[in-house]
Amino acid sequence: MGEITYVQGDATVPSVKGTKIVAHVCNDIGGWGKGFVLALSRRWPEPERAYRAWHRGRASNDFGLGAAQFVRVEPHVWVANMVGQRGIRTGSKGVPVRYEAIDAALGRLAEKATELGASVHMPRIGCGLAGGKWSRVEPLIVERLARRGIAVTVYDHEGGRS
Template identity: 85%
Template sequence: MSEIIYTRGDATVPSVKGVKVIAHVCNDLGGWGKGFVLALSRRWPEPEAAYRAWHRDRAANDFGLGAAQFVQVERYVWVANMVGQRGTRTGSKGVPVRYEAIDTALGKLADKALELGASVHMPRIGCGLAGGKWSRVEPLITERLVRRGVRVTVYDHGD
């Protein structure tokens, strides 16, 4: 069985052939403005616009923890907006990350990646501003994606 590939670099510029899905975690408040989303928005306006519209119309759609939205940004590139954090700040209820929601969204991501024949590229999702621990997220990625045959590359930003 293959494993997650770790590399240094920018997850918004995967240098592999074929269809690619760039996955990241969003909050459930409709906020987009810090962390990895800024790198996405510098490259493509569509993921942010789609996320904001999805949140705005949430009464009529599936927006919420565990949901995933797939936005095509180039012929062979998609962005997966995965709702995996409650709010944006660490407070009395702990950190914003919600592992169960990330797990659910990763299952949807696997379905989409398999449907597209795509590889998946991501930063260490849920572990930046969301406050999660990679030791909890990595097994979810292995279980939901790698075990189903999806190639996953995780990017650590090179300084």
Template identity: 80%
Template sequence: MSEIRYVRGDATVPSGEGVKMIAHVCNDIGGWGSGFVLAVSHRWPEPEKAYRAWYRDRAANDFGLGAAQFVQVERSLWVANMIGQRGIRTSDNEVPVRYEAIDAALGLLADRAVALDASVHLPRIGCGLAGGTWSRVEPLITERLVRRGIPVTVYDHGD
């Protein structure tokens, strides 16, 4: 079984050959504008537009914790908007990360990655503004992706 590959760099510029999927965690209240999503929006407008439409039309679709949306941004590049946090972090609320939702969304990501024969590229999802810990997220990635033979690269942003 392969391992997660860790590199310094920008997850919006994934390395390697073949089809690639960039995965990140979004909130369940339609907010887009802080954290990694800013880097995504800087490169491509489609993931934000798709997320906002998905949220706006949520009564008629699967938008919610544990869901995932796959947006093609280039010929061999996709962005996975994964709903893995309840609300956003404020000074008077609990940490918004929801590990069970990240786990469910990773399962959907794995199915799509297998179907596309894609590698997965991501920052340390759920560990920034969502307030999660990598020691809880990393085993979910190992279980859902690595054990299925999907190449995974985690990017730690360098200076």
């Protein structure tokens, strides 16, 4: 308890029994089309549809930095769309990742995982296109999930680190 398991593989194909949540970080502008979301969309169309509808309805829902949306894609598999990056490009305001938003979304993920009795599976969230550093994201995952007894597996795709 309290640790993350690291494996080589595809986070969209968790190979454990029981209920699973595949978690990833989204941006706050409704963009879906690069990075890990492409693998998600190839496997299941529902998370992208739900995310786009959530963004469209943002005037009357909880969409925004730190929010999390849970989409059931198979009887025992859910996808967590976690809004943890501002925009999509590195620019004058720095990288898009927002660690405080990832932290808040991980708190919501912990509640859902506990409710479902689910394990959590993810790539190195916030560290690909969002431009974050794993040394800042990993402690958030340990604190919010692993220390609460939630099994967490982080996937490094094809030997590469994102």
